[in-house]
Amino acid sequence: MIRLEKRKEPSKFWRIANPFLAVVLTMLAGAVMFAMLGKDPVVAIRLIFFDPIFSDTFGSYSRPQLLIKSAPLILIAVGLAVGFKANIWNIGAEGQYIMGALFGAGVALAFFPAPGWYIFPLMVLAGAFGGFLWAMIPAILKTRFNTNEILVSLLLVYVAEKILAAMALGVMRNPDIAGFPGSRDLRRYEAAHNAELFANTGIHWGVVAALIAVIFAYVMMTRHMLGFHVQLAGQAPRAARFAGVSPARLVVICLGISGALAGLAGMFEVSGPGGQVRIEFATGYGFTAIIVAFLGRLNPIGIVLAGLLLGLTYIGGELGQMILQLPGAAIQVFQGMLLFFLLALDFQTNYRLRLSKGVRT
């Protein structure tokens, strides 16, 4: 008979080991899936996980792409993780990401075509503010009316998508090219362009911002009272109140931080790799970042590693589509499986499987 036994303390070993194990299991299950699609599983897995970095043929293109894809994931996930630690669940980072992009692009388009060093910093502020503002809707509804922030933030993603489409087709549409949806290309507007800082590295201001956010989050969670209160509120809400933490204030802070960081990610994307406000601008970074946060164990350092890995699957997925004609959805299946396996494996951090003989009389 197989029995489940609750561990006295969560296993530290499995806490660290599970994300790695989840990656391995995902590769195995992915290989089975590719074999069923009639592709060579070894080639497919290598193409997704190794070739983007190590291949001579694609490496020079895809290596810089790694940072470009990973930076927004890390930036968003770091913010989400702070809230998750406090049991405040912002599922709508995708919406905040869109609003950040719209606010940032809005500033750029308002100044076009004027030059000025101050334009880009203003866009940064506007992007963070846009995401912050969008996150304040679930925050205030929660503190005032005790609504569920999961539902409200998630549903606001779809509202943000509609606003994005309206902007791309209306106010922000490029007046110089009649008939095409989408704004001016910000990459061609020097004062607003989030350009590569070092040629062919993929490092743009968003990467720098992600790095700074990781360091700040790490210091905050380990050395600052705010981080302590966040963890306290997540683990023992009544003890947090005893320690003088106001739950409402914490909701506003956590949703505010994650919203602002998601907004920043959107702004860096629209002014750099994305280039313009388009209907199909949002590609799911806000949702994938949830996987990144969990895979990284809500720990800033772990999130960097997880962000790089998930960034890799984006690039590998594109290569797979080009070279092996893998379906585009395969990569979403991959990302989904990662989270699925991780959550399943996490069971054994708290429980132990025991095989016992049937001794009951």
Add this chain to the structure above:
Amino acid sequence: MRAPLLRLDGLTKAYPGVVANDDVSFEIGEGQMHALLGENGAGKSTLVKMIYGLVKPDKGRMHLHGKPFAPAKPSEARRNGVAMVFQHFSLFDALDVAENVALGMENPPPLRDLAQRIRDVSEEYGLPLDPARLVGELSAGERQRVEIVRCLLQDPKLLIMDEPTSVLTPQEVDILFLTLRKLSAEGTAILYISHKLEEIRALCDEATILRGGRKVATCDPREKSARELAELMVGQVLTPPERPAKPKGDVVLQVDNLSLASNNPFGTSLKNVSFTLRKGEVLGIAGVAGNGQDELLLMLSGELPAPSVRVQLKGKPVGHLGPNGRRLLGLVAAPEERLGHAAAPDMSLTANALLSASRRKGLAKHGFIDWRKTESFARDIIARFDVRTPGPHVLARALSGGNLQKFVIGREIELDPDVIIVNQPTWGVDAAAAATIRQALLDLAGKGAGVLVISQDLDELLEISDSFAALNEGRLTDTRPAKGLSVEDIGLMMGGAGDMHVAHEASA
């Protein structure tokens, strides 16, 4: 000697690291009132869980009516006529009495029939109960009656009662005892678990005493003094805490006609509460659980904000301040629930030291935590209050109740407060730790702090209080000097037995 009902032979149960029961044997006769006596952690609960089929013994046998008895689950025990009333009730607030009773039965009859049977049984045994009332509206004493009636409906041969009086006023206790005696006279045996010695001497005709998992004696409790029983239970000679005599000081805390709604839908609102606490005074507040103790503590600690001028600390209005604002002004608190309220279970003792002490001890500068200083503060608490633990890195939940309580109360005392509020300071704590905690509170009062102790343990309050008041449905009685108060006086202050008198008088 009555015919034996249940015989235990060498029952042994070990958990990793601790032997909860070691070779325990005794007999319970039919209709006997048998006490099971022991400190917290002596193994009483494990023993009765084995009888009730919740825990399987590692070794040993049981015989019921002379036949082997090894229940694999509670329903099997119930079928054999063994019923149990737990210390912590398993009732649903949002359901009515009859629905709650039905949920605990294997094959409940239709609710209307059940309601009638509940009325019959409750009248027969003097336990008035309205089957249609919501459990959330019942007092603790009434909830216990729901549990007892649920057991009685199964017509048990053996009724196990785990610390039944901890939630009752002295008058309610008297009524419960009448019920139990009636049951006993009708042939139902009662296994009565308690550490309250006077109760057992008044009620039981045989007592089995456990210490450290072993049986140390079986005796007739009426032939022993309470002190002899206590020393058997604890295994050492007990010394009552010392208290220096002191003059009355200035008022440090004043609450003036305060009414406050509870933050819990089934909580008790505070109604027109007034009292004063002076320097060096120990004010004891008694009351049956659920009469506003939690709300009083939350209101005083600052977790439940109050109108500013209604609460004054050293003459300053502080009602609007949160816990940290009050701590800075010298008011600290230790709530009843150690794990989850006074301490975070999954955090280290160091982190838990930071929890309430960060401001007053200057453990964080501009919000940045000085972990080294915090750890040394945690070490100080551990050393001064004799907290038995490998070190400050240990998680709070790994500590025993007594050790964690010493840590939590020690943390607040180390903040050098002018006023300390504690709720149930020694609940579930072993006798040695309880003595340490009481002595520490008295020492703090000796140094001039005002000490407010909310407790359901009357002996504790009488031992350490200078003055005394009681909470009853959210109202606080006038404060009276503790000297010269009898247990009966206190019982009346706590609200007496309310409507419960009627039942026995009517049935008598």
